[in-house]
Amino acid sequence: MWVCYFDRDHSRDITEHNKNYPEDKRESTSWVVGYYKPDGIFQWWNSFPYRWEAEEKVHYLNGGCTKACEDWK
Numbered sequence: 001m002w003v004c005y006f007d008r009d010h011s012r013d014i015t016e017h018n019k020n021y022p023e024d025k026r027e028s029t030s031w032v033v034g035y036y037k038p039d040g041i042f043q044w045w046n047s048f049p050y051r052w053e054a055e056e057k058v059h060y061l062n063g064g065c066t067k068a069c070e071d072w073k
Helices: 008-020 051-061 067-072
Strands: 002-006 031-036 042-048
Touching: 002 051, 031 051, 042 051
Parallel strands: none
Antiparallel strands: 002 031, 031 042
């Protein structure tokens, strides 16, 4: 099963970087998508800047419809 979570460490690091180096501002991609392997280790797949994007991708990866698919119904 695919899951997503908020990576607060990444978000904190990006916020700190942007505060200290405003000329090299970076975008936070704090929402991580992945799955847990049978041994309990989390396997990172991709990250997204917005929660809704991560949730939509998890829904699709777990067998749900995309927005275009739902429009066809």
